[in-house]
Structures are given as structure tokens and as C-alpha cells.
Amino acid sequence: MKKSLVLILVLLSCNILASELVHIPTILPLLPGDYESQPNLLPGIPIIPDLPREESINNGGEDLKWKLEDSYTINLDTKVKAIVPLEIITDVDIKALIIDDEQLTIPFELEMNKEPDKENFYVLNYSETEIDIDGDGALDTFIYSPKYINKKLVTDNTLFIDGKNITREGVHKKKVYITVELKERR
Numbered sequence: 001m002k003k004s005l006v007l008i009l010v011l012l013s014c015n016i017l018a019s020e021l022v023h024i025p026t027i028l029p030l031l032p033g034d035y036e037s038q039p040n041l042l043p044g045i046p047i048i049p050d051l052p053r054e055e056s057i058n059n060g061g062e063d064l065k066w067k068l069e070d071s072y073t074i075n076l077d078t079k080v081k082a083i084v085p086l087e088i089i090t091d092v093d094i095k096a097l098i099i100d101d102e103q104l105t106i107p108f109e110l111e112m113n114k115e116p117d118k119e120n121f122y123v124l125n126y127s128e129t130e131i132d133i134d135g136d137g138a139l140d141t142f143i144y145s146p147k148y149i150n151k152k153l154v155t156d157n158t159l160f161i162d163g164k165n166i167t168r169e170g171v172h173k174k175k176v177y178i179t180v181e182l183k184e185r186r
Helices: 002-021
Strands: 054-059 062-067 103-111 122-126 141-144 153-162 178-182
Touching: none
Parallel strands: none
Antiparallel strands: 054 062, 103 153, 122 178, 141 153
16 A cells, blocks of 8 residues: 555656656647638647757767657646545543452444445454553453454444452553554465
8 A cells, every 4th residue: 555655656746847847838829810821720739849850969070960750749647546544433432340350341332434345354453452451460351353344333342351350459541552454465
């Protein structure tokens, strides 16, 4: 994806640079008397400058002759296809009260900015899925999600908290970042 964006930017910059460096003749307005004096002129056709067909160049005492074969008018057309990436547009804030050795399963939903264009192609990537929320060395919080994103609304996500592994009392907070990635190609 990065390569295609870089290629598009290079093509656009080349197009802009070429338009600044190359002067393409424009269509000149014709007056009513011009058709009679120059019958080969047609309205709406760009005029190619009348360049000398043969020119002599003096190169250190040696005469070089070159002949202009043809001249062309070039029209460049640029088309850009913009692709909006699949992104998560919801923030999830989960608050839970755990008493003693209670085990709690909390479902949550994630909403994407659009419907995925391919089946079994996009994957949710969490910064952490196994968390020690109280910092005592024992894993106590787990995040489970489906393997692939196939819908705009992903509803099969759960957060499991195991209270028997939480040894420190108090309010514990943890931020987990979620990104959407493409599946690995094999």
C-alpha cells in the first residue's frame, strides 16, 4: 500500500514539474478575416509553432546540420484512485467491579468505518491480549476476538477477568490499543 501511495505521489509531482517546464501551445482565437487569408487553419485545432525545418549549428568551426522530422502535441491525463483504509471508529471503555475470586466475562463491540471489501482478509491486532492488571506477576485479564473482521460491526469480542489472580485491592487501569491489519500471506 505504501509503495502505491509513493508511486502516485511521484507521478503527480512529475506531472506538475512537466507542466512547469514544457510550454504546450494553446488554441489561438481566429478573427473572421483569418479564414480567407489562411484557408488551412481550422477553428479549435491547436497551432504548432512553425519551427525551422533545417538549422545549421557551428560547433568549433565545424558546421553541424540537423533536421526537424516531426513535432507533436502531448496531452497528459492523470487519474488517482483513492482508497480509504479500514479503521476502528469506536472507543471502548470497560469498567468492572470484581469481588473476591469472581470471574467476569464482559462482551464488547467494535465498529469499523466501512464494510470490509474482502472476506477473511482483515485481522484485529491488540497491543496486549493477556494482561496483569494489578502488576503482581499473575495474568488475570484476557481479551478474545474473532480471527477475522468480516462485518462493519464486530460483536464477538469478550474481556475475561479472573478475580482469583488479582491480589492487590484498588482501582486498576490499563490502555490497550487496537489496530486493523492485513492477514499474513503464505
